[in-house]
Amino acid sequence: MPELPEVETVARGLRAPLVGKRIKAMWHDWERALHSPGAAEFAARISGQKIRAVNRRGKYILIALDAGDTLLIHLKMSGRLYVAPAAEEHEADRWVHVRFDLDSGEQLRFSDLRKFGRVYLSNDVAALLAHLGPEPLSADFTLARFQSGMRGRSRAIKSLLLQQEFVAGIGNIYADEALFRAGINPAARANGLSEEDCALLHRAIQDALRAGIAHEGASIGWYRKPDGKRGNSQNYFYVYGREGLPCRHCGSAINKIRLAQRGTHFCPQCQPAQAAD
Ligand SMILES: [Zn+2]
Structure with a gap:
């Protein structure tokens, strides 16, 4: 899953192709991809709105619109987003279940093979994302x-890192990478x-996430950049x-x-188990 x-x-990657363009219409063929509101209201409300900004919070993409609404997209397992001229075909088109037509003659396409991805239209993003913990690369994420x-969390640290309420945006990959960088066993009690x-x-x-961004994400699964290239x-x-x-450090x-129901990778030498107490 993209983290x-x-x-x-x-x-x-979406910022340059989207900002300043206006959404003319929405198309969908998979009702459940539209988390909220329902299809009729979604299409009516988003049509005519201009895209002001593209940002991120946790694992959500936030596309700010000029009428005070935000289009939120969660890629889940296999979501891909890209912008293409309406007539241009793309290798991931067969899994597009939601599409936005732009006034430039292009389309923002949401391709999603596994169909777990969700789109939302909301005028209250803060309420919608109130469950998320601090953004790990922001000043909110203090030591x-x-x-x-x-404090008081006796579960394994790896499992706690995966909780979006604890800190937003970390998944299985970067939890393992961060724990290795810190020399901490993933099963250690928080x-x-x-x-x-x-x-x-x-x-x-922060280091593991910054490295991930610098290398434009991990294309070990379905993830691709909006330009179709791999991270x-x-x-x-x-x-x-x-x-x-x-191990790159000790061999x-x-x-x-x-x-925590997830495959977990670690170096037994660099990340020794906690002493039992
Ligand atoms: Zn090692």
Whole structure:
């Protein structure tokens, strides 16, 4: 599933082709892709609105419109967004279930093979996204807030990092990468981390996400940039998808275990298990 670096790359890639253009009409053939409002209101309300900005919050793409509405898109497992002239065909077109016609003669297409992706139209984004924790690359994500969020949480730190209410935008890939960078075992209890470990992890989360953005996301699955090209983040991973391969730091074989119902990658040498208490 696309995580913060992938969604950020998509938002950046859509900005130039979308900002300043007006949405003329909406088309869809998969009702459930429209989270809210319903299809009739969605189409009526969005038609005629001009695109002011394209941003991101957590794993949501936010397309701000001039009548005070925001078009929100969650890519989920297999969503792809791209802008193309109406007559131009694209390899991912067969999975397009929602499309927006622009006044430039182009279309914003939402292709989604697995059909888990969702679009929303809202005039109250803050309420819609109120459940999200701090944005990890913003000033809101302070070490103090991060540490206080861990108090009383006896679950595995990996599992806590995946909670969007705790910190927004991290998924399975960048959780594993951040924990490796901090030298913390993914099964370590969140409330058992030392102050030093918390500080290392706080920094490592930001470093792992920034590296992901710099390499324009990881195209290990379905994710592609809006221009159709692959991201390169996967070529720089320390642990994710590297089970059995030598650790880039110590040469030990990277392990893969099941944790929080997810495949979890770590180096047993660089990320030793917590001492039992
Ligand atoms: Zn190692």
